[in-house]
Every structure is written in C-alpha cells, then in structure tokens.
Amino acid sequence: MSVSDTDPVVRIEGLTKTFARGNVTALQDIDLELMPGEFVSLIGPSGCGKSTLLRVIGDLVEPTAGSVTVNGKPAKRARADRDYGIVFQDSVLFDWRTVAKNIGLPLEMLGWDRDKRKQRIDEMLDLVELRGFEEHHPWQLSGGMQQRVSIARALAFEPALLLMDEPFGALDEMTRERLNLELLSIWQQLGSTVVFVTHSISEAVFLSTRVVVMSPRPGRIAGIVPIDLPYPRGVETREETRFFELVTQVRELLRSRGEHLLPEEELGLLEAPE
Amino acid sequence: MSGLIVTPSVGRRAARRAGDWVPAAVVFVLAIVVWEGAISAFHIQQFLLPRPSDIVSTFWTNRHTLWPAGWTTFKEALGGFAFGSLGGVLVATVVGRFRVVGNALMPIAIAANAVPIIAFAPIANAWFNPLSSTSKMAIAGVLCFLPVMVNTMRGLQSADPRQIELMRSYAASELEIWRRVRVPTALPYLFTALKVASVLAMIGAIVAEYFGGAFNALGVLIRSDAQILDFQTAWAGILVASLLGLALYGAVVLAERLVVRWTPATREA
Amino acid sequence: MADAAVASPVPRRAVRTAAIARAAGRAGAVVAVMLALVGLWELYRWIWSSAGWTWPFVVDSTSMPHVWTILKAFGQPAQVNQPALINILLHKSLFTAKEAVVGFGLGAVIGFAIGVVLVHSRLLQRGFLPYIVGSQTIPILAIAPMVVVWVNPKLPGPFQGWGAVAVIAAYLTFFPVAINTLRGLQSADPRALELMRSYAASRWTVLWKLRVPSSLPYVFSAFRLAATASIVGAIIGELPSGLQSGLGGAILNFNQYYSLEPQELWATNIVAAALGILFFSVVVLLEKAVVRRAPENVA
Numbered sequence: 001m002s003v004s005d006t007d008p009v010v011r012i013e014g015l016t017k018t019f020a021r022g023n024v025t026a027l028q029d030i031d032l033e034l035m036p037g038e039f040v041s042l043i044g045p046s047g048c049g050k051s052t053l054l055r056v057i058g059d060l061v062e063p064t065a066g067s068v069t070v071n072g073k074p075a076k077r078a079r080a081d082r083d084y085g086i087v088f089q090d091s092v093l094f095d096w097r098t099v100a101k102n103i104g105l106p107l108e109m110l111g112w113d114r115d116k117r118k119q120r121i122d123e124m125l126d127l128v129e130l131r132g133f134e135e136h137h138p139w140q141l142s143g144g145m146q147q148r149v150s151i152a153r154a155l156a157f158e159p160a161l162l163l164m165d166e167p168f169g170a171l172d173e174m175t176r177e178r179l180n181l182e183l184l185s186i187w188q189q190l191g192s193t194v195v196f197v198t199h200s201i202s203e204a205v206f207l208s209t210r211v212v213v214m215s216p217r218p219g220r221i222a223g224i225v226p227i228d229l230p231y232p233r234g235v236e237t238r239e240e241t242r243f244f245e246l247v248t249q250v251r252e253l254l255r256s257r258g259e260h261l262l263p264e265e266e267l268g269l270l271e272a273p274e
Numbered sequence: 275m276s277g278l279i280v281t282p283s284v285g286r287r288a289a290r291r292a293g294d295w296v297p298a299a300v301v302f303v304l305a306i307v308v309w310e311g312a313i314s315a316f317h318i319q320q321f322l323l324p325r326p327s328d329i330v331s332t333f334w335t336n337r338h339t340l341w342p343a344g345w346t347t348f349k350e351a352l353g354g355f356a357f358g359s360l361g362g363v364l365v366a367t368v369v370g371r372f373r374v375v376g377n378a379l380m381p382i383a384i385a386a387n388a389v390p391i392i393a394f395a396p397i398a399n400a401w402f403n404p405l406s407s408t409s410k411m412a413i414a415g416v417l418c419f420l421p422v423m424v425n426t427m428r429g430l431q432s433a434d435p436r437q438i439e440l441m442r443s444y445a446a447s448e449l450e451i452w453r454r455v456r457v458p459t460a461l462p463y464l465f466t467a468l469k470v471a472s473v474l475a476m477i478g479a480i481v482a483e484y485f486g487g488a489f490n491a492l493g494v495l496i497r498s499d500a501q502i503l504d505f506q507t508a509w510a511g512i513l514v515a516s517l518l519g520l521a522l523y524g525a526v527v528l529a530e531r532l533v534v535r536w537t538p539a540t541r542e543a
Numbered sequence: 544m545a546d547a548a549v550a551s552p553v554p555r556r557a558v559r560t561a562a563i564a565r566a567a568g569r570a571g572a573v574v575a576v577m578l579a580l581v582g583l584w585e586l587y588r589w590i591w592s593s594a595g596w597t598w599p600f601v602v603d604s605t606s607m608p609h610v611w612t613i614l615k616a617f618g619q620p621a622q623v624n625q626p627a628l629i630n631i632l633l634h635k636s637l638f639t640a641k642e643a644v645v646g647f648g649l650g651a652v653i654g655f656a657i658g659v660v661l662v663h664s665r666l667l668q669r670g671f672l673p674y675i676v677g678s679q680t681i682p683i684l685a686i687a688p689m690v691v692v693w694v695n696p697k698l699p700g701p702f703q704g705w706g707a708v709a710v711i712a713a714y715l716t717f718f719p720v721a722i723n724t725l726r727g728l729q730s731a732d733p734r735a736l737e738l739m740r741s742y743a744a745s746r747w748t749v750l751w752k753l754r755v756p757s758s759l760p761y762v763f764s765a766f767r768l769a770a771t772a773s774i775v776g777a778i779i780g781e782l783p784s785g786l787q788s789g790l791g792g793a794i795l796n797f798n799q800y801y802s803l804e805p806q807e808l809w810a811t812n813i814v815a816a817a818l819g820i821l822f823f824s825v826v827v828l829l830e831k832a833v834v835r836r837a838p839e840n841v842a
Contacts, residue, residue, distance in 0.1 A: 060439055079442075088439075090436065096534075105444075294669060296669075297670035298671075298673045305674075323689070323693070388819045388820045389815075390815050393815045396798040397801075400805070412599075476680065484684055485798060497685075497783070500688035509689075512685045512686060519682070
C-alpha cells in the first residue's frame with residue numbers, strides 16, 4: 001500500500017445523502033477521517049444512517065453531496081481497485097459454493113491462479129479456525145461459523161480496509177463475544193483499518209479505538225469517544241472500571257440526543273437501498 | 275463447537291436410501307395383486323381393464339411394433355423438449371436482461387400458459403406435413419417453452435440483492451454477476467420447469483399424433499387399437515408411453531441431482 | 544393491510560381513483576398486446592408470402608388466414624341453416640366449461656384429500672408419492688377412450704356422456720393440487736406447531752386451525768395450474784368420446800375441413816384460448832379474495 005502513515009484511509013467531507021423515495025435525509029453534513037490501523041465503530045439507533053454511511057464508503061450507495069476518498073482516491077475508484085472487504089449482518093454466503101470456494105470468491109474475481117488461491121484459502125481457514133470444514137456447504141454450518149466464513153472471505157485478498165455491517169448482530173451473546181475476541185486478534189495480526197457498524201454499546205467499546213455515536217433523522221455525528229483501553233484486550237477487559245466508564249459515556253451521548261435505542265428493527269428504507 | 279456435523283458412512287447412507295424405496299415397492303406389489311384379484315373376483319370384462327400380466331404379455335408379443343412406435347414418439351417428444359426448453363432459456367436470458375421488457379412480457383407469458391395449447395395440434399399438423407415428426411415436435415416444443423421461459427426468468431430475477439451488493443463491492447461486471455449469482459440462483463427454478471416440461475413433451479407428442487401421424491407412432495397406434503376395442507394392445511401402448519415418459523422425467527431428475535447439489539431437495543437425501 | 548393504511552394517509556376516494564386508473568391502464572395494455580399480436584401475424588404473413596419463404600412452413604391463406612377472415616367467420620354460419628359460428632362456439636364452450644368446472648371440483652377435492660392424508664404419514668408418502676408423480680406420465684388422451692367406455696354406463700342420467708370427460712379433466716387436475724396441498728400443509732411454522740402441541744390440540748384441530756390456513760397460498764397456486772389443466776382435460780376428453788357438443792368435438796370436426804375453411808378451426812381455437820384464460824383469471828380473482836397474503840415463489 002502506498003499510503004503513508006499520516007494520510008487517512010477514509011476521508012469523508014460534507015457528506016449528505018437523501019433518498020428520493022420517501023424524501024428521507026439519511027445523512028447530513030458528515031465529516032470523518034479514519035487513520036490507518038484504526039478500529040472505528042459506528043453506533044446509533046435505528047435509522048441514524050450508520051449502515052448507509054458504511055455503504056457510501058464502499059461506493060455501494062452514491063452520496064447526494066460531499067466527497068468520500070478511500071486510500072486517497074475517490075470511493076468509486078477504490079471499489080474498482082478492490083481496496084476494501086465487506087461483511088454483512090447475514091453472512092451472504094453462496095449456497096452453491098463450498099466453504100473453501102466461498103472464501104475464494106474474491107480471489108477468483110481478482111484472477112488469482114488455482115494454486116495461489118488454494119494457499120490463501122488454507123491460510124484463511126486457519127485464521128478463522130475452520131480447518132476441516134472446507135468442503136462443507138454453508139447450510140451445514142452454525143450461524144457463528146457462517147459469519148467466520150464471511151469474515152475470511154472479506155479478508156482473503158488482504159484489503160487495507162474492512163467494512164463490517166453489524167456482522168455479529170444475528171448471533172447469540174456467547175458466540176458474539178468469542179467472535180469479538182477472534183476479530184480483535186485477526187485485526188492485530190493484519191493491521192488493517194476497520195469500520196464496524198453495531199447496535200451494541202459494549203461491543204463497540206470493547207473492540208474499538210474510537211466510537212462514533214450517531215443520532216437519527218437526519219443522521220448526524222453526535223460525538224466521538226476515544227477508547228483508551230490498552231490492547232491486547234481480553235475477557236477481563238469487560239470487567240474493568242474504565243470499560244464501564246466508557247460504556248456509560250457512550251450511553252449518555254446516545255441518550256443526550258433525546259433518542260433511545262430502538263429494538264433491533266431497522267428502517268428498511270435506509271438500510272437496504274435499491 | 276456448535277456445528278457438529280454427522281456424516282453417515284457411505285454404506286449406511288446407501289442402505290437408508292434403499293430403505294426409502296421399500297414402501298413404494300410394497301405398494302407396487304400390492305397394487306398388482308389387488309388389480310389381478312379384482313378382475314377375477316368381480317369378473318371385470320377383459321376388454322375394459324386387462325390384467326397386468328396380460329398387458330405385459332401383450333407388450334411382449336407386440337414388442338416389434340410397439341417399441342419402434344414408442345421410439346418414434348419419444349424422438350418427437352425429445353426434439354420438442356430440447357428445442358422448447360432451449361428456446362425458453364434463451365428468451366428468458368435475453369429478455370431477463372431488460373427488467374422493463376421482462377415485466378411487460380410476464381403477464382403475456384402467463385396468459386399464454388393458460389391457453390390449452392394442445393388444441394392447436396391440428397393446426398400444427400396442417401402447417402407441416404402431417405405424416406412428418408415436425409408438427410409433433412412443434413407442439414411439444416411450444417408446450418415446453420412456456421413453463422421453462424417463465425420459471426427461468428423468475429429464477430434469474432430472484433437473485434439475492436445482498437449477494438449482488440457483495441459482487442458490486444468486488445467491482446464485478448454485470449456479466450460476472452450474471453454468471454456467479456444469477457445463473458446459480460436460477461438453476462433450481464429451471465429444473466423445476468424442466469421436470470414439468472419433460473412430462474408435457476411426451477403428452478404433447480402423443481396428442482399431436484392423435485390428429486394424424488405416421489402409422490408407426492404410439493399415439494396413432496393406441497388410438498386405432500382403442501377404436502377396434504383391442505384394449506389389451508392399447509394398454510400395452512400406454513405402458514410403453516408411460517415408461518418412456520418416466521425415463522425422460524428420470525433423466526431430468528438425475529441431471530438435477532448432478533447439477534444442483536445444494537438445494538433442500540438434495541439436502542434431505 | 545394495516546401497514547398500507549398507516550403508510551398512506553391518502554383519502555379513500557383518491558385510492559379508488561388510482562385503482563380505476565390502474566385497471567384502465569391494464570385494459571389498455573391488453574388491447575395494445577392484442578393489436579401487437581394481430582400486427583405481428585399480418586406482418587409475418589406479408590414478409591413470408593412476398594419473399595416466398597417456405598421455412599418453417601408455407602405461408603398462404605390456408606396455413607395463416609387473414610385476421611379479418613377469421614373475425615368474419617365468427618359472424619357467419621359454418622353450415623347453411625345454422626346460427627352464426629360465434630353462437631355455436633359459445634354454446635360449445637359453455638358445455639366444455641361445464642365439464643371443466645366439474646372436473647376441476649372433483650380433482651381439487653380428491654387432490655386436497657390426498658394431500659391431507661399423506662401429510663400425516665411419511666410412510667404413506669414414501670409409498671404413494673412416486674406413483675402420483677408417475678400417474679402424470681400416462682398419456683391422458685390414450686386412456687380417455689377406456690375411461691369413457693368404462694365410466695359412462697355407471698353414470699346417472701344427467702351426467703351421461705359428459706361425466707366421463709369431467710373424470711378425465713379431474714385426472715389432470717388432481718395432481719398439482721395434491722402435490723401443493725402436501726407442500727402447503729407441511730409449510731406450517733414449526734413454532735406454531737409446537738404452540739398447538741402445548742395446547743394439547745388434536746390432529747384435527749391442528750389440521751384446520753393451522754395447517755390448512757398456512758397451505759392456502761400453495762393450494763391456490765395449484766388451482767391456477769389446475770384451471771388450465773381442467774380445460775385441457777375437457778377438450779382432450781371430448782376427442783375420443785365422440786361428443787359433438789363441446790369445443791373438443793368442434794376442433795375435431797373443423798379439423799376435417801381445414802384445407803377448405805381454415806378460419807373456422809382458428810375461430811374455435813381462439814375461443815378455446817379465451818376460455819382457458821377466462822377460467823384462469825376467475826381462479827386468480829378467487830385467490831385474491833381468499834388469500835390476503837401474497838405467496839412467494841410457490842410454484
């Protein structure tokens with residue numbers, strides 16, 4: 001990567017997004033910079049546009065106004081260069097492909113040859129601890145395993161940027177906490193930049209270097225909380241006083257905007273454009 | 275680990291699969307016994323419903339006429355099946371690329387599907403040489419075309435939008451999205467339609483023959499046997515038609531098993 | 544339903560006006576499609592006959608009569624001293640429709656019953672399902688003469704003659720209904736089944752309160768297929784039974800005069816097509832009235 005340490009990986013300036021259908025302002029005047037190696041969580045109630053923001057970074061949704069640059073180039077160019085990997089809430093695995101072939105999908109798109117693919121897939125299987133399952137089909141795996149395949153797929157081509165849209169939202173708490181730990185160790189091994197959308201305050205605090213709190217209608221940045229918990233973080237991190245202080249701080253910020261966290265329901269209009 | 279997978283040994287799986295067919299075999303034997311018995315018990319006239327044993331023996335004595343006739347009809351059905359299905363897939367592929375055209379065409383296709391197309395068999399016979407196999411192939415082909423086209427189009431359009439979004443995150447071209455997402459999604463739909471079409475093709479060929487065809491065709495043979503009240507031979511002809519229809523259907527099911535290995539149907543097996 | 548009411552604070556009258564506009568648009572589309580088909584027909588005729596092409600078949604006024612020749616045939620008697628063809632054809636389609644409706648009813652009841660019985664036993668499914676599928680590979684036209692000879696003498700007076708044809712229509716109808724009823728009854732939400740079990744509900748209660756309601760979208764989707772199938776069955780059934788009162792008889796009859804008067808067979812087939820589409824539409828309307836929730840990909 002030719003990006004120097006001082007240049008931001010993602011730079012968002014004056015971003016506004018309105019959806020013509022329903023005349024909804026999903027995002028308004030967003031300014032944000034993400035530095036290399038950061039782990040940034042976007043948190044906020046339903047309809048605050050956090051998923052839309054993630055999709056604008058990935059050039060899956062076009063902004064109405066403002067600019068987004070990724071690795072110093074326009075988002076569209078960055079997508080064409082395959083600069084980022086993405087993980088959705090549902091694993092979005094292809095039923096007709098085995099685990100190995102699902103992980104290899106982006107590599108096929110990049111035109112890697114068979115041997116090189118095989119080698120990388122094996123590395124990824126080790127990374128997400130799914131050795132022995134390469135010939136299984138997605139429906140033979142549990143939800144947590146499916147999501148690990150999805151993460152392996154996103155990381156397979158070593159993108160400098162990883163976009164994650166509530167990747168553990170559909171999992172039970174125990175699986176979620178274990179995958180949190182796995183994700184942190186993977187992130188530390190690879191040193192990539194992560195944008196992580198979540199509903200869970202404790203998850204955001206536990207994982208991130210910074211937590212971006214958003215408020216809804218229209219979607220704005222309500223405040224940014226730097227998380228100064230030391231890495232590596234582990235099970236005991238969740239029991240530290242500082243952890244609770246930071247959780248409270250994020251919660252207060254969310255509450256001060258006069259909005260309560262809604263249940264898991266999403267505004268389909270905002271979260272699923274097209 | 276939450277995802278414990280039980281993979282039964284190959285031998286056990288084969289045994290279980292064979293076990294699945296035991297009830298069907300029992301029903302088959304029982305049906306034959308009841309059929310034979312009922313004819314003796316209730317003195318059902320032979321010309322209406324012959325014994326299964328008589329049908330089989332009639333088939334055997336007439337095998338030199340029945341089998342070639344069946345083959346003639348089968349070739350017509352196969353030709354119609356191939357052309358009709360291929361046409362259906364092609365039209366769906368081309369039209370499915372343009373959503374607007376597809377949406378406009380769908381109601382027309384559905385309406386056309388509600389038309390008793392078999393009624394057009396005599397016209398097909400008038401268009402082509404009635405003694406040739408072309409007219410039968412044409413009817414079988416049109417019968418196959420519609421369900422295959424409608425289902426393929428539906429399948430191509432029912433791709434998961436999130437999978438398409440993922441492909442777009444890889445900057446995939448439309449062609450790549452089509453190849454890697456749309457086609458695999460459409461395959462189960464296609465095979466559902468092909469199974470329907472395989473049955474329709476055989477029926478279409480036989481009905482078309484009813485309105486006139488070369489004498490060595492199954493439809494003509496069954497009709498003339500029924501007209502002279504030789505029901506035993508007519509039933510033997512029906513047996514041949516069913517066996518050939520089942521063979522075509524079975525071939526499609528087999529192809530589905532080989533190609534579509536990931537759907538619930540194959541999951542159960 | 545409730546969502547729609549919340550989402551659109553538009554007055555009811557506006558909604559109705561919009562519905563009327565939509566219906567008008569749809570009717571306009573139908574007319575446009577008809578005109579386009581007529582145009583294509585005449586264009587094809589003109590190109591092929593003026594270029595002298597003979598593939599795939601020779602185009603002349605016998606193989607492809609002019610649209611207006613066919614339309615004119617509707618208004619004229621097919622034979623001297625007879626009412627206009629359209630009158631005769633309408634009578635005949637009424638007769639065929641009667642066979643089809645009775646066959647449809649019979650097939651639907653039998654198919655539904657088979658589905659209900661099979662859903663309760665995997666053993667029975669294993670035993671009978673292969674033959675239910677296999678039954679459709681038996682060429683219906685081929686067994687029609689036997690059915691006619693066999694069924695007719697047993698029928699009471701008012702069903703004489705056409706009753707056997709209805710049985711043939713039922714033979715084509717029962718299959719999709721049986722298969723989809725079974726699938727629909729099996730589609731009941733397993734959690735709802737557990738809930739019913741927690742009430743200690745009897746099989747009968749589970750069937751009527753849970754399984755049947757959840758099967759309706761599937762059943763109606765089968766009815767749509769069955770509507771067409773029953774018309775096909777009625778027309779095919781008339782062919783070997785020698786009945787002259789229905790469309791099948793008319794097709795057989797006009798087929799013999801095709802080289803002289805092709806427009807009459809065409810006219811008959813157009814009526815048959817219209818009957819098929821009409822019956823299908825009736826079932827779709829019925830479905831809209833009964834099943835509020837749109838089924839997804841139930842085919």
